[in-house]
Amino acid sequence: MSDAELVLRSTRVITPEGTRAASVAVSGGTITAVLPYDAPVPAGARPEDLGDDVLLPGLVDTHVHVNDPGRTHWEGFWTATRAAAAGGITTLVDMPLNSLPPTTTVDHLRVKREVAADKAHIDIGFWGGALPDNVKDLRPLHDAGVFGFKAFLSPSGVDEFPHLDQDGLTRSLTEIAGFGGLLIVHAEDPHHLDTAPQQGGPRYADFLASRPRAAEDTAVAALIDRARHLHARVHVLHLSSSDALPLIAAAKANGVRITAETCPHYLTLTAEEVPDGASEFKCCPPIREAANQDLLWQALADGTVDCVVTDHSPSTADLKTGDFATAWGGISGLQLSLAAVWTEARRRGHGLEDVVRWMSANTARLVGLEARKGAIAAGHDADFAVLDPDATFTVDPAALQHRNRVTAYAGRTLYGVVRSTWLRGERIVADGEFTAPKGTLLTRTP
Numbered sequence: 001m002s003d004a005e006l007v008l009r010s011t012r013v014i015t016p017e018g019t020r021a022a023s024v025a026v027s028g029g030t031i032t033a034v035l036p037y038d039a040p041v042p043a044g045a046r047p048e049d050l051g052d053d054v055l056l057p058g059l060v061d062t063h064v065h066v067n068d069p070g071r072t073h074w075e076g077f078w079t080a081t082r083a084a085a086a087g088g089i090t091t092l093v094d095m096p097l098n099s100l101p102p103t104t105t106v107d108h109l110r111v112k113r114e115v116a117a118d119k120a121h122i123d124i125g126f127w128g129g130a131l132p133d134n135v136k137d138l139r140p141l142h143d144a145g146v147f148g149f150k151a152f153l154s155p156s157g158v159d160e161f162p163h164l165d166q167d168g169l170t171r172s173l174t175e176i177a178g179f180g181g182l183l184i185v186h187a188e189d190p191h192h193l194d195t196a197p198q199q200g201g202p203r204y205a206d207f208l209a210s211r212p213r214a215a216e217d218t219a220v221a222a223l224i225d226r227a228r229h230l231h232a233r234v235h236v237l238h239l240s241s242s243d244a245l246p247l248i249a250a251a252k253a254n255g256v257r258i259t260a261e262t263c264p265h266y267l268t269l270t271a272e273e274v275p276d277g278a279s280e281f282k283c284c285p286p287i288r289e290a291a292n293q294d295l296l297w298q299a300l301a302d303g304t305v306d307c308v309v310t311d312h313s314p315s316t317a318d319l320k321t322g323d324f325a326t327a328w329g330g331i332s333g334l335q336l337s338l339a340a341v342w343t344e345a346r347r348r349g350h351g352l353e354d355v356v357r358w359m360s361a362n363t364a365r366l367v368g369l370e371a372r373k374g375a376i377a378a379g380h381d382a383d384f385a386v387l388d389p390d391a392t393f394t395v396d397p398a399a400l401q402h403r404n405r406v407t408a409y410a411g412r413t414l415y416g417v418v419r420s421t422w423l424r425g426e427r428i429v430a431d432g433e434f435t436a437p438k439g440t441l442l443t444r445t446p
Helices: 077-086 104-116 134-142 167-177 192-194 204-210 215-229 244-252 265-268 290-302 336-346 350-366
Strands: 007-013 018-027 030-036 048-051 054-057 059-064 089-094 123-126 147-153 180-187 233-238 255-263 384-394 414-425 425-428
Touching: 007 215, 007 350, 018 054, 018 350, 059 215, 059 336, 077 089, 077 233, 077 336, 077 414, 077 425, 089 336, 089 384, 089 414, 104 123, 104 134, 147 167, 147 255, 167 180, 167 215, 167 350, 192 244, 215 244, 215 255, 244 255, 244 290, 255 290, 265 290, 265 336, 290 350, 336 350, 336 384, 336 414
Parallel strands: 007 048, 007 054, 059 089, 089 123, 147 180, 180 233, 233 255
Antiparallel strands: 007 018, 018 030, 054 384, 384 414, 414 425
């Protein structure tokens, strides 16, 4: 530790080996050692005693719609990354749609990176998009450093990002499997959506009926079939239907290269509590019943579901109309995701180590960043969140850093106050005060 520039000391440090009292030495933005709590601080190093606050690795959120450029009145890199930092997230991977242009060619990726470069308060990576007509662009995007490719199996909600039919899925997945890439999939079957009752209006029960579990289950089954036959690597996005869990578990057991994620809103909110007309709760797939939620938690515990990510998908307030059929579908959760998940996890008997596994270690592994992100270990980036896990706060939309402060969590009391967030050994936010942007743009490691 003789060359350490910074030493962070806490009675509770979450490491891959467990939680313990420790001193974490940092030099040049990298963790150089995790040492006993009472290890002497070398001359010239700056000590930071965190007391009993928990030092955990910065979260890695691999599902964020920043919408920049093109729809920056919905969100943007400046506001999204500030919200993420305030919530203990130090790395995000931006989705390819809802920005204009979408990230579906190398030129479009270049535009996205140029816009993000001087606005990133945290580190940012990028997904590419798989469309019916851009198979030729997938390999160049992969070579340019995107972390994988997103596809929809049903309409995306924006005209510039059309969905793949089953033939299109096969073509794109064949190409992606050929260079060892990853396809991440919004899995809802359009036939089930088309034949479900579409009544519209303010009743949440009617909206829930319009997005049945069978739409997810059928799409997941088809994705598993394609992945098995093509020996491809696939990832199920924002899983909400517990009925699909046995399909995923069986596929994993049979060697299919499949992972799955769910989201804080599916784990903490239930259909039974959504008020009619409250479209801040609208997302696709939808928030389902409490019994369904219980099974999602079980799947996290047994490893059927690998990750928890926000699917932060904001819009302006005027698009959140009282009609569930026409309201924009998306929940803003960047700043609140850690607290929301921790609040419910502790109630169900899970520890912070579990939350770190789902929201940092496993997400880093999903995108191939596990050698740098997602753990407090020597050689990793010195990205940290300092959390008081027993402190509570009541969600006030006015206190959020999101550009549009519409939230399904308004008025909820949550456990877990992020005292500070650190990026490569520099404190980037503490007590609501932010530094200038210090994030970097990440590319996939070859």
